[in-house]
Amino acid sequence: MSVVLxxxxxxxxxxxxxxxxPADVDGPLADRFRQALRTVLGWRDDGxxxxxxxxxGVDIAHEVTARVSEWVAGVDDVLVxxxxxxxxxxxxxxxxxxxxxxxxxVALRRGRPRLHxxxxxxxxxxxxxxxDLDPARTAVNVxxxxxxxxxxxALHLVVRAWMEEGLAGGGHAAVAxxxxxxxxITTDPERGSLRPMAEREGIATLPIPPxxxxxxxxxxxxxxxxAAVVGADLPALLAGAAxxxxxxxxxxxxxxxxxxxxxxxxxxxxxxxxxxxxMMPYADxxxxxxxxxxxxxxxxxxxxxRGPTPLPALGAVDQHAQVQLFMEGPHDKVVVxxxxxxxxxxxxxxxxxxxxxLRYLDGRGLGELLDAERRATTEAxxxxxxxxxxxxxxxxxxxxxGSVLMLLEVATVLAGALYGVDPLDQPGVEQGKLYTYGLMxxxxxxxxxxxxxxxxxxxxx
Ligand code: PA5
Numbered sequence: 001m002s003v004v005l006x007x008x009x010x011x012x013x014x015x016x017x018x019x020x021x022p023a024d025v026d027g028p029l030a031d032r033f034r035q036a037l038r039t040v041l042g043w044r045d046d047g048x049x050x051x052x053x054x055x056x057g058v059d060i061a062h063e064v065t066a067r068v069s070e071w072v073a074g075v076d077d078v079l080v081x082x083x084x085x086x087x088x089x090x091x092x093x094x095x096x097x098x099x100x101x102x103x104x105x106v107a108l109r110r111g112r113p114r115l116h117x118x119x120x121x122x123x124x125x126x127x128x129x130x131x132d133l134d135p136a137r138t139a140v141n142v143x144x145x146x147x148x149x150x151x152x153x154a155l156h157l158v159v160r161a162w163m164e165e166g167l168a169g170g171g172h173a174a175v176a177x178x179x180x181x182x183x184x185i186t187t188d189p190e191r192g193s194l195r196p197m198a199e200r201e202g203i204a205t206l207p208i209p210p211x212x213x214x215x216x217x218x219x220x221x222x223x224x225x226x227a228a229v230v231g232a233d234l235p236a237l238l239a240g241a242a243x244x245x246x247x248x249x250x251x252x253x254x255x256x257x258x259x260x261x262x263x264x265x266x267x268x269x270x271x272x273x274x275x276x277x278x279m280m281p282y283a284d285x286x287x288x289x290x291x292x293x294x295x296x297x298x299x300x301x302x303x304x305x306r307g308p309t310p311l312p313a314l315g316a317v318d319q320h321a322q323v324q325l326f327m328e329g330p331h332d333k334v335v336v337x338x339x340x341x342x343x344x345x346x347x348x349x350x351x352x353x354x355x356x357x358l359r360y361l362d363g364r365g366l367g368e369l370l371d372a373e374r375r376a377t378t379e380a381x382x383x384x385x386x387x388x389x390x391x392x393x394x395x396x397x398x399x400x401x402g403s404v405l406m407l408l409e410v411a412t413v414l415a416g417a418l419y420g421v422d423p424l425d426q427p428g429v430e431q432g433k434l435y436t437y438g439l440m441x442x443x444x445x446x447x448x449x450x451x452x453x454x455x456x457x458x459x460x461x
Pocket of ligand 1: 083084085086143144145146147148149152213214215216299426429
């Protein structure tokens, strides 16, 4: 098994009476889960859960591999432009499969390009990023399901102008051709403004299937392109996801890791007042996964006055920041640890003149230390009556990544059914997008009418 959910420390017998009575997993919680699974299977029959079919897309994996190897030939940098579900998965796959120092390390890249993800339209970041890149040796992947998101569209226009300026020299047609050759657009097959533009200008495109929403798109071309840039084995990524999908659609709660994840976290929230769900990897390479999960869980479940609050953390860094709160703050959290073996070990050598107090570290590994910290934190939480679960990855590789991403996606739609919300829409986000269009003067969109700041309610020094 490449990913295992260990929920031992969510159960009452481990938490001095707090937590979930383990027998409920065969009783009322199993009933709740089966009802939720029926709802999810209904959504699938209605054609709303295209993400479940993505692992079967071996053809698209081959197409992406071929397309990417042609598109990145001779480039030093790949720049992904997208936001939310169109950006976070790229960082997950780069850091997990390429390594957190991918962009800094020639040894890690072995001749492959650096991979940058620009999501926020912060002029300071964008200016300094572009100043470091050579437009003649940069390939740009514009990713937008809707083909209309203001942040991504604005970044796209900025980057195009930068390319046009940097590639100027030949005639207009030659520049346009050079820009088009460096662009790759990942978008809906029909909707939005990117696709007609790509067709008009001869820019290569890859599809995001219409029935796959942004935050569920990591296993489509959205994530496959960046994964291919770092040299990942795409069929293995999809195979891991396929295996997990099948395991997560069985109606036996005890054997269904996504079912347990969703049902137990939902029960701990709604029955026991623990609405905060912490995702805490103990590995730098998995850190972006906590942010990807945060977006998936928050945007899918936070609606109609309901939903949990996901909170990313990192072990051991947050042992010196948030763990005090997890340990002794309000009983309102469940911590999910994420563990995986390290690719290698670094051994501590305390020389003979090292202080006596540090000798215990001699000959021990940094990975061993990090793992001991995780186990110690888990146990301290348990003794304090604080529930935690662990997602154990057998390795950080394509198969395991595909598995864990799919597990969390299926858990999200199951949680949507349990909370009684539609996990596939995002009306709150859409409203903000419409107001932004109005404020930026887009035709057909009115700026919102909002009250000015009250001078009597402002203070500063
Ligand atoms: O999950 C979602 O649907 C959102 O986070 C989108 O990914 C985000 O708003 C970007 O949208 P788009 O890909 O249409 O530009």
